[in-house]
Amino acid sequence: MTFTCGCSRRDFLRKGFYGLGVGAGLPVILNRTSAALAAQALGGTSLETNPERILVVVELSGGNDGLNTVVPYGNDTYYQVRPNLGIPEHDVLKVESGYGFHPALVGFERLYKDGQMAVVHGCGYENPSLSHFSSMGYWHSGVPNGGDPLGWVGRLADRAYDHDAQGNMIVNIGTRQSMAVQSRYHPPLVFSDPGRLRRDGTGDELDALAALSPEVTSANQALEFLTSTAQNATESGELVREATSSYHTPVDYGIGGLSGSLRQTAALIAAQLPTRLYYVSYSGNSFDTHVHQADPHARLLAYTADAVHGFIEDMRRIGRADDVAVMMFTEFGRRVEENASLGTDHGTATPMFVLGAGVNGGMYGRHPSLTDLDDGNLKMTTDFRRVYATMINEWLGHADTRSILKGSFEPMGLFA
């Protein structure tokens, strides 16, 4: 069972997770040329045509108000159901006939006009749940109205990587692990503050812990798994701290939670981490705008678009623009009618966004009707798993979406 390189698991563990000497300290910023060469060397045997491609999933938790994000300003009904919260037509950042962005989404407008942003209207699933917990769970597992102990990104890693493969196949930047990255075989590296990816204790305790020998080979496979994960934890902690603290970029990501997470993602990509699956989430139910929505929602959107725009711009700066795509989702949109507290309540269908230099920009799918509603909520027009299938198949080049998504979902031609 030897794959792709002649080194044994033992060699591998001794060398460390990034092929670097661990004992030698960690000057971890790797050389792009060597990475590119290694990737090229694999080209001949690879089923995959673009082994450098990276997927960054961005979760807008809390239920983003899709109608005030991609504004259907050409539709009179919109202004009737949103008498106070509706974005006046003259404020809308118009990008297509009848549709435009919320005025805070300057970054999106720019990316859209550059042809680097796809908007997929009306994403959702049959029999939608209005509960944050249930609906987010469905988006995470990719199994609406059902359950799976693993997440869709986790299953993607399980299908795509050798089960014994070492290293961080998935990086999840957030205050807690998303269910989406739950994998059978590939523990995601989860962090929000890289400073927390370390052991606590006094100097004596930490010295002793560091001196405990990594027992890398054992007949006990569970113990091997644990010791290699422990070693990975220590190295990854150092690597992430080193990569993020040493990362300097002139690109402005703006402020707000997402800017820090995406800058950390950029730092790890710039440091040539072999990770290809990144998952970034807002903490808490940030987008849950029941009350006095206008200002906080505008702020959240501005933070989001600034950060994503900065990230895409930064990828261009470091020469990785063609290798990175961002997919954004939220667990549901808001109710069509605004409520009496100048906010909006839990709803259903909502747009998804796919961004990156490789994207065929434009609007996809059909905008849901504002009058043909299901108990006051939009009827979805695109199953969200079609967008997942697009990222898995068209972007990452993994043909077998069916086993990952537990059903057949046609990719949407966002990258074709």
Add this chain to the structure above:
Amino acid sequence: MSRDRTTVSRLLTWSVGVGVVALAWSTPVVAGQAGDTALADDLSPLTVADWDEHKAAHLLERAGFGGTPDDVAKLAAMTPEAAVSSLVDYHTVADTLSPFDASPIWDPAMDPFPKSRAEAVRRARETGTSMGVEMLPEGESRRLQPVVNKFFYGLRSNAIETQRLALWWGQRMLLSTRPLEEKLTLFWHGHFSTGNTKVRDTRMMLRQNEMLRAHAAGSFRDLLLGILKDPAMLVYLDNRENVKDHPNENFGRELLELFTMGVGNYSEEDIREASRAFTGWTNSALEFHFDATQHDYGPKTFLGQTGLYDGTDIIEIILDQEPTAEYIAGKLYRYFVRQELSETTRAELGATLRNANYELSPLLARIFLSRDFYSAPSVATQIKSPVHLVVSTYRKLGLQEMPTIPDFNRLTASLGQTMFNPPNVAGWAGGRTWITPGSLLQRGNLFRTVMFAETDSFYPPDRVVPGIYASVARRLEQGMNITAATQEGDAESSMLADRDEDYNTRYGGYMGYVMAFEKLKLVPRRTPNLDLVRLVNEAGANDVEAVVDHFIARFLRVPLDQVDRDVLVEFLRDKLGADQLETPDAHSEAALRGLLYLVLSTPEYQLA
């Protein structure tokens, strides 16, 4: 298996990414103890000659939550049959623990509790009252505010009461003289996954927990019928919406896929037909209710048979299927023994269950007595669940009451397991999915907060308003009106005029906490009652090497190697400044706690 391997190697080419990762597994795994490995898949019973303290400790770790050296010694002194029987036939052991002491949070008008805030408000608009709260008279501002407050009160009080319930259950796990009963109840909780986040009713969660416990090692038939008539499950799976004109397939799908047969043994048509048989199965508050007006009395064709079936008939047909017994036996095996099981073991254990007419205790006894259970692939190869990790640590320490600083639920939740709130209908995936690089570090760090518990920085989750609601509270105290106090952002908000609206959701969310705190019984807060000096004295360990060896033997199921042992010995010697544990003072106690923190932080300690 061979198909998997081909797929894997083909997929690997996809996997290497930027190509820096070098991966391989060229050395074949060499078994440590060939003799023990040879016992794998041998379901014949272990003999007395093979019985020893190690095996007794393994049994107690798996069929319970581990124990003190005394607990292990008692089991080791028995025959294997008697030891297994003492755990499996637990109905002969008295249950001395007190029932859950519920807080008085419910009043009759809260039943049935509205599914959403929108429904709570709709009821009030239509009838003038909702959940026993009247809408304010016309002319008042925020006429529906009391209704919304009451709704959030219901949510908050049940969420926190459920944490109290989980603490009570954790205490049972720690103190029960019938540990397998609690271990099995936890298994069934994951198998028949139900979450209070959706159910929103602690009474129902308690009722379900008691039902699972009552049948935990009894008849799977009773468990299945119990869970399909269980109010919490009926709510969790939306079976109220499973009515004759619009059958809801969720119920049938989960029943077949997760509860009984596993995928591949039935068709989509079977799911639909099974769901029809359960139409009208609903609940009236805490009781099962059969709504004949919503039941589909027509003929159903299920798994090749046709009849005028109702839910109980469907259950009998499911139990007649060989895959059902194998699925349940296999899942129990994976929970108690190891992740992989051979086809023959699976078939044989399935037959054991079926031949016992789905009585579970003969199957459990057979598993725990089998040579396979004590074979090398089965011993110290299981990654502890967060609940097991915390409870077994307290048990091995000999604690006689559950520490509440650090908070029990926070400990397990931060490692990915919240009792009464599994991630979804599929329950916890278990095994390696418990572990990420970060959670592995966290597993160690948390025990530092147990060894050196901080009372100053501790805030009790059952009495502190969290997050955004804390800022609402602060602003109200500063004299802001409700509109301003519930606005996000800073200075400009104080300028806002109070709005005339039906209600303010965020204010309701805040008031929900205030009202809940008035009714919820307070969790007594206490740090772990540790006395490690006494613990090692009682074990007769006085010099540093003996102390380290005692901790290794007491806490670890896998021995540490010599290098690691030496590191620990040196650490303790340095901390004590001596080779002997001489004076039983605070300094010695702190040194021992530091040492134990190291032991509990090892990868080895994650294994049961």
